[in-house]
Each structure stands twice: as structure tokens, then as C-alpha cells.
Amino acid sequence: MQKFLGWLERVLTPMAKVIGENKYLVAIRDGFLLSTPLLIVGSVFLLLANFPLPNWDTWMSNILGDNWAIMMSVPASASFDVMTILAVVGIAYSLGRQFKVDAMQAGIIALVSFFILTPYTTLFTPENSTAVYEVTSLPLKWMGSSGLFLGMIVALISTRLFVFILNKGWTIKMPEGVPPTVVKSFEALIPSFVVVFIMFIINWLVSLTSFGNLQDVIFQFLQTPLLSLGNTLGAMIIAYIFLHFFWFFGINGSSVVGAVFNPVLRALSVENLQAFKDGHEIPNIITGQFQDMFATFGGAGSTLSLILVMVIFCKSQRIKKLSQLSLVPGIFGINEPIIFGLPIVLNPLILIPFALVPTINIIISYFAMDWGLVPLTNGIQLPWTTPPIISGFLVSGWQGAVLQALLFVLGMFIYYPFIKVMDDQYLREEREAVEEESEEIDFDDFDFDDI
Template identity: 55%
Template sequence: MMKKLEKILMPLAEAIGRNKYLVSVRDGFLVSTPLLIAGSIFLLIANFPIPGWTEILEKIVINSATGETLASFISKPSSATFDIMAIFAVMGIAYSFARQMKTDKIFGAAVALMSWFLIMPYSVTGTVEVGKKTVDATLAGIPLGWVGAKGIFVGIIVAFVSVHIYAWVEKKGWVIKMPNGVPPTVVQSFAALIPATVVMGFFFLLNLIFGYFQTNVFQIIFEFLQTPLLNLGDTLGAMVIAYIFLHLFWFFGINGGSVVGAVFNPILQTLAIENLNYFKTGEGQGHIICQQFQDLFATFGGAGSTLSLIIAMLFFCKSKRITELGKLALVPGIFNINEPIIFGLPIVLNPTMLIPFILVPTLNIVISYIAMSIHLVPICNGIQIPWTTPLIISGFFATNWVGAILQGLLLILGVFVYMPFIKIMDKQYLEDEAKANEANDDDDISLDDISFDDL
């Protein structure tokens, strides 16, 4: 069975790991990660879960002319990150993809951003006051919805297409070449002129065609691609299947988070942003499955939720090999770093630990999903909490004190699931240590064994 799984998973992981599109999406989203975490800090301050806290912030007026309060100013950093995160995603993905295509990275990101804005509808619907009446109106402007979560999938497609066209034109040699002695920046600028113009012309025609049919690319992609994908990703079955594969990859020594995350993380991150907008504005709907659900309730402590395993090692095992490893892995495990356990116990290619390694996060997903679906625990609020945030604290910030308790209960459940399996290994290691001690005793030389009678 192991050999068959290895034959299936190893080529699959290698194919995903080398796929330039998936690698570009994975690396491109990393551009926005530190910005979203920084914005989340201010969002937590603005919505700190203390009774009366938000009312205090609302009472402190900063700008008397406009009536803006401290609460609105503290919320601005999160708006400057979450509300326009698709811009960062387009830039990051195009930059990474241009590197894969071996073309100019800066201009690749620039033409992708230009193309994305070119096909975006510049209109905002709302209400305006005309005299004493309030009327519906369509105003010129960039809709925040399209530069936020709703525009991510269009951004991914545009980044790939625009960089492809740019690289193709460049490889054809359709570039303006400057004479020797011209500064390199000027040379690069003029070399990008024709490829950028071709990209612009392509997306201009695309926008023209969609405009003729009284629609736009954003609306079509959102309705026929993004919404079905998000609906599929926001299901218990999809989450369980994805994370069975994730842990199977880890079992064979492949970083399952990178492989599965390259496909699944864009969906989870988009769902998380929609959750944030839902909690901020009350518009739309919340999702149980999202990035925070994965990080904080499915696989806390690292892949396999191995923090439970570490506790089982420390409390129920006696062999020095396991207990010493448990002591070394405890602090990293608290901060969700579990490579010492994955490769040190090991879990990689260890059939004894395969079942609990998959079973514990699966139970976490199912139990958490049920608890949130029956409203026993609130769904995650979408705030980007650093993945190294310890258990209980992360659950409290992502939901409330009930979520923190759920994390604690899942941690304890995981301990008892891992316990019988780690005790099997512990028994074997104790026997190995006993044999090693006996061998050392036999090798010891005692003066009592020396006789002088034969001299």
C-alpha cells in the first residue's frame, strides 16, 4: 500500500512543485501576507473584545470638522490592506510569474496591474441627495469590491495572460534597442514599450468586446468561476479531502502545505476576506471554512496537530529518546513549528504514526465545523493572525472565548488519539535502550574479573 501511495503522490507533488502557475500563485500571495497581518493588528485594536471598548473609541473625536473619531482612524490601516488586497495579489503573482517566464519582473508586475485596471468597470452605484430627495445614482470611481476579495480570481488570470503576452512579444525580438552608452534604466524602459503596448491593446479589445455585450470581465468571472469555486471550497468534504492529501504528502517527506496550499489557499484566503467584510459591514455572508479555520482549528501546532502528540510524549512515554525529543519540540510546537517532530520522531515514512497523523486533524475539522454550523462557536472573523500565535490566544482573537475553549478541548482529544500509537513506539524504544545498556555492561572491564593466579 505504501509503495502504491508513493508512486501516486511523489509524481503528483513533483508536478505541482514544478508548475510555474501554482508556484507563482503561492509566492505571489506572500507579498500581501505581512501587510494583512500588520493591518490585522490595528483591526484587533479597533475591535478588541472588551465590553464598551468600541464605544470609548467612538467618543474620541479627532477631526471636529468631519466628525471622524479615533475608531475610524484606527480602522484605516486595515482598510488600506484588506480592502485592496487584490492589488497586492496581482502585483505579487505577476512578479513571481515573470520570474518563472524569465522576463523583466518589475515591468511584468506593472503591465499586469495596468491590464487588470483596464478591464475594471469604473463606476460605483449608490445614493445621493438632490435637494430634499435621495436618489439612486451611478458615479465614476473604482469599486472597492473589485480591488478586494471579489477581484482576486480575475487578478490571477490577468497576471498570467498579461505576462505571457509580454514575454512572447519580448522573445520575438519586438523591442526598441537603444545604442551603447544609454543608462540601463532607460534601455529597460524603451525595451518594455512595445510589449507593454501589445498587452494594453489586447486587454483594450477584450474590454471593448465585453462592453459591447453590456457586461465586464469581472462580473463574468465572479459569477461563473469564482463563486462556484468558493462554494465548493466552503464545504466540509472539500476541506477533509484536501487535508488528507496534505498529510499524506507530509508522510512521504513532501511539504504538504506548499503542495496543497498552492491550489487551496487562494480559495481559503478569499473566504477569509469575505468573512472580514461580513463582520465589518454585515453585508454578504460568513463562511465556516476559511484560512483561519485551517490554521487555528484544523492543524494548530503544525501539520497533524502534533502539539497533542508532544504532550502525549511528555506525559505517557518513558524512553529517553521520546521524552528528550518531546522536551526539545515543546516550545517550537507551542508556536506551531513542528519540523522537529515530523523529521525527528519521525513521522515521515513511519507507518505507526500515519493513522493518527491523518485522523487528528480530520477530527479537528469535523468537530469544529459542526460546532460552528450549530452556532456553538462563532465562525472566524477573518482577521489575519500570525500562524505562530499560540493556541488559546489565537482562538480567542479569531472567534471569542468559546473558540479558545474549543481549541483546548481539541488539543486534549488529540492527546488521547495519539497516545496508543506513541506508546507502541515508546515500548520499542525502551527495548532498544535496554539492549543498548546490556551491551554497554558487557563491554565494561571490571578489576574483579582480573585473576593473577595464572601468572
């Protein structure tokens, strides 16, 4: 067993280091964080406009008027419909900072590059008409989820070109005494021109094809297949097996696997959110909300179930005190005290339920939604610290809350025999420590005057 664990550590640790330190994956991860606060705020307004309670619409209409839901959805649209713009700027800014160049200039160039490759037309059909008109506009279709993958690619490529040209020294040098802002502007002039010119050539070449623009090419040949692959039970299970193996060796598996898998989940979530906002049928089972709200409770390994078993059934002082300290953080999705304090890291006994419970949660949740027993997640962006039951209710109605409760209890049953083995072991160690302490001779208790 020790040889096997050593081999896994030698294989997985370098892999995790490579992924975790990759500038481009880090840029994508950090770039999305730029839009996350706005998406959460927009989700709050969208949730209020579509709160899952009977007669909610009637009650709010009596208070705020008949158009209250439309007005409440405006902040949501203002954030969701331009999320690709925010992602482009954020990813380019993050990558520019890592290469130690003017990050703001990198973000601006990436945004302009994205607009160059985006068609400035929208198809419009007037009311009570069958005629379709092509209207010059900035199409929100490509500013939202549909343009996300091209946005990520353009942000990375344009910034890397910008960095390459700067490093070559192909810049305009200003004399000393010129204000730094002016120096930076002229320094970025030639690199900006080269990047824009390259994007112009790419757009012109694609316009000569039957597709007409690069947005349609990426959406059809890259984004759609990737989302189809990511929206499968097998992909989710494989991702989570790797995620928990990394955690087993003390490596943050959520960051390593998430760097690759989370962009796909985020795009799927946005598709659900758009459908929910428009009142259409929600398309995807596997999403970011599916992962956060139904695969794990209390962090990786769904350790909130483990913590409650520890609180209720374990008797050793070591486990009881650890569980009491870990309960409140675990409710809000923070489980490092359990990961490193129990420990789960390099503990083969707990590895089995640690990987098994989330896998079972994924399988049960997937089929519960596939069979129509539980509504698909609506794409509402909730903070990852939202406690279970509440989060299930907000993203999938009361059925989602019930499913979370059932999975939580099932996780307790799975964890119970494994943690009891550890608890019995710790109890024996504590008893042996007490016995050894009582057998020690304390010379302070002797009265040498009686000898």
C-alpha cells in the same frame, strides 16, 4: 505493506514535484506573500477597533474620544480594500522573475491590464434619496476580495504574453552606450503595447454582452462557484487527506495542497473580514483562519497534542528528549523536529492518528460553528505562529479558545495509544542496549599480575 507504500511513493512524489515546481502556482503563492505583512498590520488595527472584551468600546472612547474606532479602522481599510492590486503586482512580479524578465515591468503591465478590464463606475444613492447614480470612480469593490480571481488570471496571462513577446525578439533595440534603465524601458515598449491592446479588445468584446464587463463575468461564473465549492466540509476533508499523505512521504503537503487550495481559502477569509469590518453577518465557515486555527495545532497532523502526550506519558529517553526539544517550536506551529525526528515520515503506525486528528478537528469545528456554538472566524489575519487558545480567542472569541482546548485534549487521547506503542518499543530497545553493554568484557578491569 511495503509494496503499497512503495506504490504510493511512486505515485505521489512525481505529482508533488509537478505541483511544487509549477511556475504559475508558485507565482500565486509568492504573490500573495507581498500583501501578507500589510494585511496582518491592518488586522491588528481592526482587532483593536473590535477587540472581543466587554466594555472595550466604552473604555477606549474615554481615552481616545468617540471616533476612535473609525480612525483605528482606516489602516485596515487602506490594506484590505486594495488587496487585489497588491496581489496582481506580486503575482506578475514573481512570474516575471521566474521567466527571467524585468519583473517590475511585468507587475506594472499586469496592473494596467487589470485596470483596463475593471469598470470605472460605482453606483451611489445619496442620503434620504432612492435615486441611484452611476459615479465615475475606481470601485473599491473590485479592488478588494470581489476582484481577486480576475486579478490572479490577468496577472498570469499578461505576464505570460509579455514573456512570449520578449522571447520572440519583438522589441526596440537601443544602441550601445544607452543607460540600462532607458534600454529596459524601450525594450518593454512593444510588448507592453501588445498586451494592453489585447486587454482592450477583450474589454470591448465583453462590453458588447449583457454583462458589460469581465469583472462581473468572472465573479458570477468562476469566483462564486469556486468559493461555494471550497466552503464545504467535503472539500476541506479531501484536501487535508491529501496534505497528510504527502507529509507521510516527507513532502511538504502544506505547500503542495496549499498551492491549489489556499487562494480559495484566502478569498473566503477576505469575505469574512469585509463582513466583520462592515458589521454584517459573517458568511463563511471554511476559511484560511478555520484551517490554521482549528484544523491543526502545532503544524500538520495537529502534532502539538502528540508532543504533550510525549512529554507527560512517554518514558523512553529517545522520545522524552525529542519532545522536550520540540515543545517550544510546536507551540508556535513548527513541527519538522517531530515529522522527521520521531519520525512520522514513512511510519505507518503514526500515519493513522496523523491524518485522523486534523480530520476530526475539521468535522467538530465545522458543526460547532454551523450550529452556532462557536462564532465564525472573523477573517483577522494572524501570523501562522500565533499559539492556540490565543489565536482561537482572537478569531472566534472565548468560544473559539474553548473549542481549541477541547480539540487539543481530544487529539491527545487519539495519539496516546499509538505513541505508547512506539514508546514501549523504544524502551525495550534501550534496555537491550544497556544489557548488551553490561555484558561486554572490559579488559581494562583485569589485573594480570594476579594470574
